[in-house]
Amino acid sequence: MYTIQKVAQKMHMNPHTVRYYAKEGLFPFIHRNVNGVRQFQEKDLEWISLIHCLKNSGMRIKEIKQFIQWIIQGDDTVDQRLNLFKEQEKKVKQQIAELQQTLKTIQYKKKYYEDLKQTLTCQTT
Structure with a gap:
């Protein structure tokens, strides 16, 4: 327990x-x-x-x-439960797609600033 x-x-x-x-x-x-x-x-x-x-x-x-x-x-509600999980699966897949797009943006900006930093470092040497 x-x-x-x-x-x-x-x-x-x-x-x-x-x-x-x-x-x-x-x-x-x-x-x-x-x-x-x-x-x-x-x-x-x-x-x-x-x-x-x-x-x-x-x-x-x-x-x-x-x-x-x-x-x-009980078992008479199996269809409702199944539909609930189907709908939730759609929502989670949408969340994943949105997060993947967010990650791409963050990675792009990270690369931009890494490149900018490299350029600035080269200019000062």
Whole structure:
């Protein structure tokens, strides 16, 4: 069993992030002890990792909650879950394309300043 602190440490996350996810209701499957303290099991870490991945990919908490509700509803929602991941895949691919363009611009400017520095160095010698 893991506490929020131990989960955060094991998952390389901030404990505040884990608490935030809990507060937002993203852990409906996590059991609590008699004192109400969440007790995470090893299998729960995969779930937390998925939630963290979705959040890092830009998915909103509202969408993650909907995904959880579809899981709870069962197999009749497989199409909705699949469509959610298809749409998120499109968004992430777009983010990657934008970042690749940003990287090209940065590399161009870096080369420009390296060349400029070289030119200035040659002029002063």
